[in-house]
Amino acid sequence: MKYVVIFKAKIRNLDEQYFQTANMLREKALGRFNCQHFEAWTEGQKEIALSYWNSLADIQAWHHDAEHQVAQQHGKTKWYAHFSVEICEILRQYRN
Numbered sequence: 299m300k301y302v303v304i305f306k307a308k309i310r311n312l313d314e315q316y317f318q319t320a321n322m323l324r325e326k327a328l329g330r331f332n333c334q335h336f337e338a339w340t341e342g343q344k345e346i347a348l349s350y351w352n353s354l355a356d357i358q359a360w361h362h363d364a365e366h367q368v369a370q371q372h373g374k375t376k377w378y379a380h381f382s383v384e385i386c387e388i389l390r391q392y393r394n
Contacts, residue, residue: 300388303357305347307373307381309340316377319369331360345378350388357385 320338327333327349333356338347351357360366373381 301351302386303349304384307345308379309343310379312377327360332356
C-alpha cells in the first residue's frame with residue numbers, strides 16, 4: 299500500500315440510497331479499481347473513510363468513474379453538509 303485517501307465529512311442526511319450506493323461503490327473500488335483496503339467510521343454527524351491504493355493512477359481512475367461521479371454529486375447536494383478529501387503517500391507502515 300502506497301497511498302491513502304482520507305475522506306472526512308459532516309453528515310447532513312444519510313438515507314437508504316446512501317447505504318446502498320456506499321456498499322456498491324466500496325465493492326466496485328475493491329474489485330475493479332485496485333483499491334487494496336477500505337474502512338469507514340461514523341460518529342454523531344461526522345464520517346471518516348480511509349481507502350488504500352497502490353498508485354495515483356488507480357485513484358484518478360476511481361475519481362473519474364461515472365457511478366462514483368454521480369455519488370459525489372449526491373454527496374454534495376443530499377448526504378453531506380461539507381466534506382474534504384486528502385491523498386497522502388504512506389512513507390512507513392508498522393504492524394504488530
